[in-house]
Structure formats: C-alpha cells, structure tokens
Amino acid sequence: MGEFVRLEVADGVGTIRLDRPKMNALNAQVQEEIREVAGEATARDDVKAVVIYGGERLFAAGADVKEMADMSYTDMIKRSSGLTTAFTAVARIPKPVVAAITGYALGGGCELALCADIRIAADDAILGQPEILLGIIPGAGGTQRLSRLVGPSRAKDIIFTGRFVKAEEALAIGLVDRLVPAADVYTEALAWASQFANAATYAVRAAKDAIDRGLEVDLETGLEIERQQFAALFATEDRTIGMGSFVENGPGKAQFQGR
Missing domain, CATH: 3.90.226.10 (2-enoyl-CoA Hydratase; Chain A, domain 1)
Structure with missing residues (x-):
C-alpha cells in the first residue's frame, strides 16, 4: 500500500x-x-x-x-x-x-x-x-x-x-x-x-487482449490475434465447463473455476 x-x-x-x-x-x-x-x-x-x-x-x-x-x-x-x-x-x-x-x-x-x-x-x-x-x-x-x-x-x-x-x-x-x-x-x-467475480477468467482476458491489440494493427492481423485467442481457450477447464453446462442446462448456468 x-x-x-x-x-x-x-x-x-x-x-x-x-x-x-x-x-x-x-x-x-x-x-x-x-x-x-x-x-x-x-x-x-x-x-x-x-x-x-x-x-x-x-x-x-x-x-x-x-x-x-x-x-x-x-x-x-x-x-x-x-x-x-x-x-x-x-x-x-x-x-x-x-x-x-x-x-x-x-x-x-x-x-x-x-x-x-x-x-x-x-x-x-x-x-x-x-x-x-x-x-x-x-x-x-x-x-x-x-x-x-x-x-x-x-x-x-x-x-x-x-x-x-x-x-x-x-x-x-x-x-x-x-x-x-x-x-x-x-x-x-x-x-x-x-459481474465478473465468477466469470470465465481466461475468456474475459482473451477478449480484452484481442480487442485492445486488434485496435493497434490492421484487420487481417487483428483477425489472426482473435483466432489464436479463440483456439487457446479450448485448452481451459472453463471452456469445458461452459460448453458442458450449456448442453445440459442452457445458457448462463455455468459455474466457472477460472482455470
């Protein structure tokens, strides 16, 4: 402090x-x-x-x-x-x-x-x-x-x-x-x-990074940044939890773990 x-x-x-x-x-x-x-x-x-x-x-x-x-x-x-x-x-x-x-x-x-x-x-x-x-x-x-x-x-x-x-x-x-x-x-x-206290931490981080870095480059490069971030999220537990919850319970019910 x-x-x-x-x-x-x-x-x-x-x-x-x-x-x-x-x-x-x-x-x-x-x-x-x-x-x-x-x-x-x-x-x-x-x-x-x-x-x-x-x-x-x-x-x-x-x-x-x-x-x-x-x-x-x-x-x-x-x-x-x-x-x-x-x-x-x-x-x-x-x-x-x-x-x-x-x-x-x-x-x-x-x-x-x-x-x-x-x-x-x-x-x-x-x-x-x-x-x-x-x-x-x-x-x-x-x-x-x-x-x-x-x-x-x-x-x-x-x-x-x-x-x-x-x-x-x-x-x-x-x-x-x-x-x-x-x-x-x-x-x-x-x-x-x-509202982000229990959100999908890595997904929110990826979205912010894609938007912020995308504003600094041309569209083609921005789309590549987005693609890479999108794919990377398939290695997270939250993606598994989110998609599984959607299939079973519909949208907005997932209990994300921030992993």
Whole structure:
C-alpha cells in the first residue's frame, strides 16, 4: 500500500483508490504508486475486475504542475516516462477495468480514465485535456487514446482548445459510457465490476487482449490475434465447463473455476 494510492479488494473486485489531498494531483510518487498497484491488481488471483476511483469529490485534476514548473527539457526527457508507464500498467491490467469518475477528470486525470475499459461518470462530472493552456500537450496517452475513443476531429477540438467537457457532451461523444447521480458513481462502477467475480477468467482476458491489440494493427492481423485467442481457450477447464453446462442446462448456468 502506498501513501496516496491503495488497492482495496473485496468479493473479487479490486478498487484502485487515489487519495492525495486536495486534488489527487499525479506527482512522481503517485505515478509510481499507480504502477505498483496496477501490477498488484494484475498479479492477484482474487482480483477479477478493477475499479479506479478518486473519491466522492473528484477523480483526479491532473499532473502536479508545481512539480513540473521548474523542470527543463533535460529533466522532462528523463521523467516523462513515469506517467506514461504508470498509465500503461493500468491499461494492460488483463481484467475488466472501470473508471468511476466524480467531479473533475482533467489532464492526467482524464488520461487515467482513458486507460479503463469503460467509464461511469457523475452527471455533473467535467473532463478535459487542458494542457494546451499551459503551453504543453497531453503527454501520457491523451493524444493517442482520446483520438481512438472519440475520433481524431473531436480529440483535436478538445486538445487544441483545452476546453472542459461537461458530462452530457462526454456521454454524447463516447468519452464516457454512462452517467449517474454523483452519489451513485462508485456503487454503479462496483456493480459493473462485480459481474465478473465468477466469470470465465481466461475468456474475459482473451477478449480484452484481442480487442485492445486488434485496435493497434490492421484487420487481417487483428483477425489472426482473435483466432489464436479463440483456439487457446479450448485448452481451459472453463471452456469445458461452459460448453458442458450449456448442453445440459442452457445458457448462463455455468459455474466457472477460472482455470
């Protein structure tokens, strides 16, 4: 457990909880703790799905500008990989990941939310990539993940202007997937994650890998990734259990073992 980031596990769900007063600013220490906690969530067999949560008031307001203000080009060349590798560790968690977004998710906070598989946000949440207003650009995946999610023209509008995106617009353009009252955000995210507690672990992992890697390559290569993952699942016990249960009892009755 880190000072500002911790993994809380209950009933098959791991919550990555950010807790750095006052704004969950993502300084170097927080970045390292995110990387460590993401690795723990990946490794633990009792974690079947993950919720990323910044608390009732806000998700994360971005990188620590005070920490960066006096950095030189040379400093940033050495340090810039910290946030990128931390977020990549989250994106590569081979389990379903949901971001529970309250309040602000700006700059690095928005980039962290983009690493999740889905985003459930408060109906008064505000997202954005305002780095341009500091004379820089998103440096931890914003230019890449945002454009893949909402399309290049919408991403350019958001990044070029640095404007804030309110919850309703975020839902309309696909930046978030569901809006709920602020008080219900964590509960809804936990409910979504909890459905995987008894799922076919390797099948879910294979589906996530095929989708994520397939988005990075041409269609033919993506289809080959899918084919290989599909075939590999025939070596798992869960495939035997799932098909046997379907034949005997119909769909949705299998008791998977995660093997």
